[in-house]
Amino acid sequence: MGKGTPGRAQPSRRSAAAPGAGDAAGVDARVQRSRSRVLTTAFDLLSESGVGGFTVDEVARRSGVAKTTIYRHWPSREALVIDAASRISAEQEVPDTGSLESDVTAILANLGHLLSTARWSSVVPSIVDVAERDPEFAGVHGKIQRGHAAPLREVIERAASRGLISAAADPSSMVSALIGPLYYRRWFSREPIDDQFVKTIVRNVISSQRATDDPVRDTRT
Amino acid sequence: MGKGTPGRAQPSRRSAAAPGAGDAAGVDARVQRSRSRVLTTAFDLLSESGVGGFTVDEVARRSGVAKTTIYRHWPSREALVIDAASRISAEQEVPDTGSLESDVTAILANLGHLLSTARWSSVVPSIVDVAERDPEFAGVHGKIQRGHAAPLREVIERAASRGLISAAADPSSMVSALIGPLYYRRWFSREPIDDQFVKTIVRNVISSQRATDDPVRDTRT
DNA sequence: CCTAAACGCTACGCTACCATAGCGTAGCGA
DNA sequence: TCGCTACGCTATGGTAGCGTAGCGTTTAGG
Numbered sequence: 001m002g003k004g005t006p007g008r009a010q011p012s013r014r015s016a017a018a019p020g021a022g023d024a025a026g027v028d029a030r031v032q033r034s035r036s037r038v039l040t041t042a043f044d045l046l047s048e049s050g051v052g053g054f055t056v057d058e059v060a061r062r063s064g065v066a067k068t069t070i071y072r073h074w075p076s077r078e079a080l081v082i083d084a085a086s087r088i089s090a091e092q093e094v095p096d097t098g099s100l101e102s103d104v105t106a107i108l109a110n111l112g113h114l115l116s117t118a119r120w121s122s123v124v125p126s127i128v129d130v131a132e133r134d135p136e137f138a139g140v141h142g143k144i145q146r147g148h149a150a151p152l153r154e155v156i157e158r159a160a161s162r163g164l165i166s167a168a169a170d171p172s173s174m175v176s177a178l179i180g181p182l183y184y185r186r187w188f189s190r191e192p193i194d195d196q197f198v199k200t201i202v203r204n205v206i207s208s209q210r211a212t213d214d215p216v217r218d219t220r221t
Numbered sequence: 222m223g224k225g226t227p228g229r230a231q232p233s234r235r236s237a238a239a240p241g242a243g244d245a246a247g248v249d250a251r252v253q254r255s256r257s258r259v260l261t262t263a264f265d266l267l268s269e270s271g272v273g274g275f276t277v278d279e280v281a282r283r284s285g286v287a288k289t290t291i292y293r294h295w296p297s298r299e300a301l302v303i304d305a306a307s308r309i310s311a312e313q314e315v316p317d318t319g320s321l322e323s324d325v326t327a328i329l330a331n332l333g334h335l336l337s338t339a340r341w342s343s344v345v346p347s348i349v350d351v352a353e354r355d356p357e358f359a360g361v362h363g364k365i366q367r368g369h370a371a372p373l374r375e376v377i378e379r380a381a382s383r384g385l386i387s388a389a390a391d392p393s394s395m396v397s398a399l400i401g402p403l404y405y406r407r408w409f410s411r412e413p414i415d416d417q418f419v420k421t422i423v424r425n426v427i428s429s430q431r432a433t434d435d436p437v438r439d440t441r442t
Numbered sequence: 443c444c445t446a447a448a449c450g451c452t453a454c455g456c457t458a459c460c461a462t463a464g465c466g467t468a469g470c471g472a
Numbered sequence: 473t474c475g476c477t478a479c480g481c482t483a484t485g486g487t488a489g490c491g492t493a494g495c496g497t498t499t500a501g502g
Binding site for chain 2: 142181
């Protein structure tokens, strides 16, 4: 599993004319098409069936790409799964309203929405499960996780550097305290994640960082 | 899948002499031995390999009980998995120190310890994953989950009935806010769960329920 | 137009696993 | 001692999935 993406090393790369950004340049159009189709289908299948129910044959059936072709681009089922799973990274932009509370609220509300609707949310338990035993997947899992926590961590550390929160406060603890409850509701208690809930969670964490005066007063239904 | 436990309906039950508590009375000693061996092994295997890696053949190999015998007691692989997984229920006693904060802290500290050490903690992701798609497992998952949250819910509702916390506070939200961060650390961020962390989490939630005056002052390393 | 790369298709070997059948053996209880 | 029950062992049928081989067809690109 050395390199990054699995695919066979550049087949010919004669015409390096097309300057395309990073990787997908100078590659045969057919290769691109196959890859993209397979990867899309693979991600869909992963969302439906989880890592356990993921089979190469099924990907071939759905995508219309022959199984042999798939194996020409990925050395094994595992490589394909990892490649597909890596698409989960939810790159979201980081808000900066000046208020830590509203920044955090925005991020969590968005995350809550994603957890409720995004297809990848049903894949995550699979990844977590496999990562529990397979170090390769543990890497993928860690990357996805860090990706999800990143915006939150960023606004918190920014607030800390601005001296807005107690220096004794541990950013990692705050991230856990903020994201944990949302994850819990999505995958464990299976309760809905509404705005009210998000507000409550945020207030719990933020209010312990600065003296609060108006504990519960948000009746905008 | 109808009844509770799968096993064949009472084989003979002639001598109902032995008054043994609920179920295991009047059953052939050999049956008991087989069942117990299989179930123990099944749980071990489940902890190691997860639901996905669980095979009847392996259980037979390890337990020394013949595969045919296993199928005499459980109608299918799935039934055995469910039976083994149901052993997770962590029945713990509910403290009552008079202080909500110390009750909650005790429960969370214990839970954190279990998450770090108990074998079943590595099975949970499997259950969550399968429950995502299989309603049967969703039931098991729900039961386990409620079991884990029960003590917490109990002390919180007790405190509420005693008027110790705001009536506006939602016990479900509090449970999510308390357990979520611990689960997050165990299965997502994979950070350790120490007493300091537990204290922080508890303070976040509790302090937003009663006017706090000493926000962050716990420097016992 | 011509070459070479990429693709599709069919078939295959292999392994792992589920679930069952048949038959002989051991042990519990009257 | 005798019978019933549980158990072990071996074999078997069947499915599903991984990964590969061979061969013909399409298509990009000079």
